[in-house]
Amino acid sequence: MLRSSNPILSKKDAFTPAAPQYGQNQYGQNPYAQNPYGQTDPNAQQYGYAPFGAPAQTEGRMTLDDVITKTAVVMGLLVISAALSWWLIPVQLTYGALILSSLVGFVTVLLVSFRRNVSPPLMFLYAVIEGVFIGMISKLFEQWYPGIVVQAVIGTFVAAGVTLATYKIFRIKVTSKFRKIVIIATIAYAITLFVNFIISLFIPGIGLRMGMLGLLVSAIGVTLAVLNLILDFDYIEQGIAIGAPAKESWRAAFGLTVTMVWLYVEILRILSYLRR
Numbered sequence: 001m002l003r004s005s006n007p008i009l010s011k012k013d014a015f016t017p018a019a020p021q022y023g024q025n026q027y028g029q030n031p032y033a034q035n036p037y038g039q040t041d042p043n044a045q046q047y048g049y050a051p052f053g054a055p056a057q058t059e060g061r062m063t064l065d066d067v068i069t070k071t072a073v074v075m076g077l078l079v080i081s082a083a084l085s086w087w088l089i090p091v092q093l094t095y096g097a098l099i100l101s102s103l104v105g106f107v108t109v110l111l112v113s114f115r116r117n118v119s120p121p122l123m124f125l126y127a128v129i130e131g132v133f134i135g136m137i138s139k140l141f142e143q144w145y146p147g148i149v150v151q152a153v154i155g156t157f158v159a160a161g162v163t164l165a166t167y168k169i170f171r172i173k174v175t176s177k178f179r180k181i182v183i184i185a186t187i188a189y190a191i192t193l194f195v196n197f198i199i200s201l202f203i204p205g206i207g208l209r210m211g212m213l214g215l216l217v218s219a220i221g222v223t224l225a226v227l228n229l230i231l232d233f234d235y236i237e238q239g240i241a242i243g244a245p246a247k248e249s250w251r252a253a254f255g256l257t258v259t260m261v262w263l264y265v266e267i268l269r270i271l272s273y274l275r276r
Contacts, residue, residue, distance in 0.1 A: 060245070060246035061240075061243045061244065061245070061246055062239055062240055062243075062244040062245060062246050062247075062248050062249045062252070063240060063246075063249070064236075064240060066246060066249035067236055067240075067249045067252045067253055067256075069249075070249050070250050070252070070253035071252075071253035071256050071257065073253070074123055074124070074127050074253050074254060074257045075127070075257050075260065077124055077127040077128065077131070078127040078128075078130055078131040078134065078257065078261070079131065080131065081127060081128045081129075081130075081131020081132060081134075081135065082131040082132070082134040082135035082138065083135065084131075084135070085097065085131060085132040085135035085136060086135040086136075086138065086139050089132075089135070089136065094136050094139060094140060095136075097132055097136050098133060098136035098137055098140070101129050101130070101132040101133035101136065102133050104129050105126060105129045105130045105133055108122065108125060108126040108129055108130075109126065109258060112126065112251075112254060118247045118248065118250045118251050120250050123250060123253075123254045126254070127257070130257075130261055134261065134264070134265075137265065137268070138152075138268070141268055141272055144272070145271070145272055145275045148268065148271050148272060148275065149268070151271055152264055152267050152268040152271055153264070155267045155271070156260065156263050156264040156267055159222070159226060159263060159267065160229060160260060160263065163226050163229045163230060163233075164229075164233060167230055167233050167234070172230060172234070174230065174231060174234040179231060182224070182227045182228065182231055185224055185227075186224050186228060189220065189221065189224055192208070193208070193217075196208045196209070209269070211273075212273075214269070214273055215270060215273040215274075218266045218267075218269040218270045218273065219270060221262070221266035221269075222263065222266045222267060222270065225259055225262045225263040225266060226263070228259050228262075229256075229259055229263070232252075232255055232256055232259060235252075236252045236256075239252065
């Protein structure tokens with residue numbers, strides 16, 4: 001069973017080989033291809049249909065093109081939502097929209113993670129909500145540090161591109177030990193930031209996002225996001241190799257989008273620390 005640190009790609013039943021369809025056994029053969037008189041119907045063998053003219057159905061397999069296309073769709077919707085929220089939401093509502101969209105987006109991620117079946121509409125909902133979050137946080141940082149958003153966007157795609165190139169060129173092998181270390185570190189990082197957020201609500205001006213400590217925390221976040229990208233690339237590659245159902249490409253696209261959003265936010269923070 002494949003495993004990933006990405007909460008979207010770590011579903012227990014995600015990326016398992018597509019199940020045989022009606023009229024096929026586990027080896028892909030059609031038991032009805034032989035007629036009652038013991039003679040084999042060559043047309044049934046060749047074209048894969050059931051007896052009496054009933055066509056056999058075959059389930060598509062996930063491909064790299066499917067993952068790329070669906071990732072572009074989800075991220076494209078997110079970018080459109082971010083741009084619209086940037087221009088349409090008034091300045092006085094920026095903080096409220098930022099907090100609300102972050103909470104709702106987090107809940108949406110959990111809903112997708114715990115669902116057994118892939119739900120593209122729910123993924124589109126996440127893209128819209130997370131787009132509002134990205135639009136609001138980008139708007140705030142752009143007001144404080146003009147030009148920082150373009151730098152963060154470029155930095156995010158450069159980091160992702162270099163990670164993918166490194167993974168492919170050097171043929172990085174993701175071992176079970178490496179995977180466990182990244183998973184544990186990611187969970188510990190998330191819990192630490194959550195506790196820090198609670199503390200900052202009661203004691204303003206104190207937390208892990210202040211000064212040089214904040215720079216170090218964001219640097220750790222970028223490192224973990226890049227490592228998660230490596231796990232996701234490996235996971236998707238294995239899913240394609242074992243013949244995962246085509247619908248799982250939506251889950252893969254969603255998982256990559258979540259990681260890319262995380263990477264963008266951390267790079268945005270790092271740039272803000274360097275600009276101060």
